[in-house]
Each structure stands twice: as C-alpha cells, then as structure tokens.
Amino acid sequence: MGGAHVIMIEKVLMEEIPELRRESFVTKVFEAQAARNAAGIRLTINQVIDKIDQYYKDHPDKLQTPVMEVVWSSGIKPYLKTGIAGRPLK
Numbered sequence: 001m002g003g004a005h006v007i008m009i010e011k012v013l014m015e016e017i018p019e020l021r022r023e024s025f026v027t028k029v030f031e032a033q034a035a036r037n038a039a040g041i042r043l044t045i046n047q048v049i050d051k052i053d054q055y056y057k058d059h060p061d062k063l064q065t066p067v068m069e070v071v072w073s074s075g076i077k078p079y080l081k082t083g084i085a086g087r088p089l090k
Contacts, residue, residue: 003067003068003071004045007025007026007029010024010026011026011030014026014027023084023085023086024084025084028076028080028083028084029076031079031080032075032076032077032078032079032080033079035079035080036079039079043075048071048075051074051075052067052070052071055070055074056070077089
C-alpha cells in the first residue's frame with residue numbers, strides 16, 4: 001500500500017524536523033493506531049488490505065469510492081475524538 005509508505009515518511013520527517021510538525025492526516029493515522037492499540041486491536045498491513053477488499057465486496061455499488069476514503073471512514077475516523085486541526089468530525 002503506497003499510501004502507508006508516504007505516511008511513514010512524513011511521520012519520520014516530522015520527528016526529525018520540528019518545523020514540519022503539525023496536526024494532519026498523518027498524525028490522525030497514528031492517533032487512531034494508538035487508540036486501536038489501547039483497545040487491543042492490532043492490524044497488520046495484510047489485514048488492512050483484506051478489510052478494504054471486503055468493503056468493496058460488501059458494497060459493489062461503491063466501487064468508485066477512493067481507497068483512502070474507505071481507510072479514513074472505517075479505520076481511522078471511528079478512533080478519533082476530533083478531526084484534523086481540532087475540527088469536529090463529520
């Protein structure tokens with residue numbers, strides 16, 4: 001999953017270069033991961049891929065939905081208290 005590589009690169013850069021630190025999609029990914037881990041939910045990348053595949057199998061009418069939208073709505077957003085930049089979740 002290419003998106004995961006980009007997310008990891010940005011996280012590393014934010015850790016190494018303080019000027020790049022900001023609340024963003026990347027920080028929300030890791031916030032959600034921490035919340036899942038705290039709840040005892042640990043997912044491998046293959047499990048994430050399987051969940052994405054299952055979404056499209058279960059929703060054949062939504063094949064045009066971007067993968068990152070599926071990831072956000074099912075794997076990240078449910079584990080967040082606020083949206084990006086502290087905005088309310090919609």
